[in-house]
Amino acid sequence: MIKAKASDELVFLPLGGSNEIGMNFNLYGFGPPHARKWIVVDLGVTFGDQTTPGVEIILPDPEFIEEHADDILGIVLTHAHEDHIGAVSWLWPRLKAPLYATPFTAFLLREKLRENSACLEAEITEIPLGGSLTLGPFEIDFITLTHSIPEPNGLAIRTPLGTILHTGDWKIDPDPLLGDVTDSDAIQKLGDEGILAMVCDSTNVFVDGHAGSEADVRVALTNLIGGLKGKVAVACFASNVARMDSVIRAAEAAGRRVCLVGRSMHRMSAAAKSVGIMEDIEAFIPDTQAGYFPDDKILFLCTGSQGEARAALSRIAEGTHSQVRLGAGDACIFSSRVIPGNAVPIRNLPNKLADRGVRLYTERDQPGIHVSGHPCRDELAQMYHWARPEIAVPTHGERRHLLEHAAFAKDLQVPQTVTPRNGDMVRLAPGRAEVIDEVPSGRIYVDGGVLTPENGDALRERRHAAFNGILTVSVVLDRMGKIASGPQVRALGLPTDEAYPLEDVLDDLAGEAENAINRLKGDAREVDDEVETAVSRVVKRAGQRIWGRRPVVETTVLRI
Ligand SMILES: [Zn+2]
Numbered sequence: 001m002i003k004a005k006a007s008d009e010l011v012f013l014p015l016g017g018s019n020e021i022g023m024n025f026n027l028y029g030f031g032p033p034h035a036r037k038w039i040v041v042d043l044g045v046t047f048g049d050q051t052t053p054g055v056e057i058i059l060p061d062p063e064f065i066e067e068h069a070d071d072i073l074g075i076v077l078t079h080a081h082e083d084h085i086g087a088v089s090w091l092w093p094r095l096k097a098p099l100y101a102t103p104f105t106a107f108l109l110r111e112k113l114r115e116n117s118a119c120l121e122a123e124i125t126e127i128p129l130g131g132s133l134t135l136g137p138f139e140i141d142f143i144t145l146t147h148s149i150p151e152p153n154g155l156a157i158r159t160p161l162g163t164i165l166h167t168g169d170w171k172i173d174p175d176p177l178l179g180d181v182t183d184s185d186a187i188q189k190l191g192d193e194g195i196l197a198m199v200c201d202s203t204n205v206f207v208d209g210h211a212g213s214e215a216d217v218r219v220a221l222t223n224l225i226g227g228l229k230g231k232v233a234v235a236c237f238a239s240n241v242a243r244m245d246s247v248i249r250a251a252e253a254a255g256r257r258v259c260l261v262g263r264s265m266h267r268m269s270a271a272a273k274s275v276g277i278m279e280d281i282e283a284f285i286p287d288t289q290a291g292y293f294p295d296d297k298i299l300f301l302c303t304g305s306q307g308e309a310r311a312a313l314s315r316i317a318e319g320t321h322s323q324v325r326l327g328a329g330d331a332c333i334f335s336s337r338v339i340p341g342n343a344v345p346i347r348n349l350p351n352k353l354a355d356r357g358v359r360l361y362t363e364r365d366q367p368g369i370h371v372s373g374h375p376c377r378d379e380l381a382q383m384y385h386w387a388r389p390e391i392a393v394p395t396h397g398e399r400r401h402l403l404e405h406a407a408f409a410k411d412l413q414v415p416q417t418v419t420p421r422n423g424d425m426v427r428l429a430p431g432r433a434e435v436i437d438e439v440p441s442g443r444i445y446v447d448g449g450v451l452t453p454e455n456g457d458a459l460r461e462r463r464h465a466a467f468n469g470i471l472t473v474s475v476v477l478d479r480m481g482k483i484a485s486g487p488q489v490r491a492l493g494l495p496t497d498e499a500y501p502l503e504d505v506l507d508d509l510a511g512e513a514e515n516a517i518n519r520l521k522g523d524a525r526e527v528d529d530e531v532e533t534a535v536s537r538v539v540k541r542a543g544q545r546i547w548g549r550r551p552v553v554e555t556t557v558l559r560i
């Protein structure tokens, strides 16, 4: 290990994942302030919602580190969840640093990178489980943890100014079914050596006790599925390969064959097989043949547990899936978290299935058929007990999670806590941990395949149009600005009313537009922009009067 110079600093800089669950993008920097070398830990996405119509994927904005791209020594990925690797194929072309991951993560990453031709030169170095890697002043050990996907890794990052334990996502599962148990020896040993800072998962900080074990879920699913008649569908996250495996074993025990429904189920089972997991199971039944099996001899393992519109389960619920039908006497098990309240799609999905006569089972009424992959308070306490860090840096949480986690760490006698927001640069050493700088951070929307800034015009206009409707005005003028035809007004997404039907409204708006043009001075009428602005203003104002809102108005002037 090299020695630190007096001007060297060790900094932590989250550019995503601090103040939100998702979009993890963490940086560690070492060196004097004007010449830091960086490593990136994770580069994930988050997903759009009703406030981002048409935008499904959201990326962290890499602007700050893009300017220092030559000083990025490597991008290290802890595990293959989308909120940790999903942005790599989008942003790698801007960072162009070497990639490091364990084999399962590397398999999935390679598939993603293949989809973007700008990533052809991206090189992934596979690190074995429990392996090590040196990037300049950073000596990194991969520590096996347990989570809800194969190969979750914590990182012990040794630097000349101290060691960081970056946990990634984890829980303490005494029987994870696939993969090893949490390498508590490695963590305790690291704790004995001295951990400067632990950057740690905050997802379940409000939940007492333990997250629970996958082994218990297997028992619960086996019991439940064993007692069911009719067709059975089970929805879970495909990336939870241990869960998939449990469902498959439960189906076998109940004399049912398994049919995978949904692309990511196939993708994940291929990734699992690539690292030697799930090799000894019976072949899956293609969905085209599932119909030949008696109802009580088949089980559908489906994507779409969160109500994603295009996923298998939504199509089954809509009755639009080409092969799979569920109805009265059939059962659907949600072996996944039930997202509370705000997500509308998930509320519709169970209702649509219930309407078909399908009996539903969720973690609410069937305790034990799902467990979280993140640490609850007892597990956090255990981790702090093993690691004994000098500084607690909560991450992977909304503001309230991070603050609660910091308070909890204080209760556990951790001497220092710091709760940065995205863009806050925290100096971990030398001296007390504190925020020393604020750098640009934000979000980038993937909008129709195009990367656009968070507050870009397209989405703002679309949102505005979605809430307020659209009016288009077209008018034909001659060179001198005399109206030759129109104006004609059309409406999209605006309500009509018997007392004042839309047709009449549009005629009146056309009249107002005509007046606006006639009020213009002669030479202004010869300029398209002037006419368009005047017409739009009048029509917008009229819209406000009629509907109490301001529709998007698009005016087109044609000349003859
Ligand atoms: Zn995560």
Ligand SMILES: [Zn+2]
Pocket: 079, 081, 147, 169
């Ligand atoms: Zn995860």
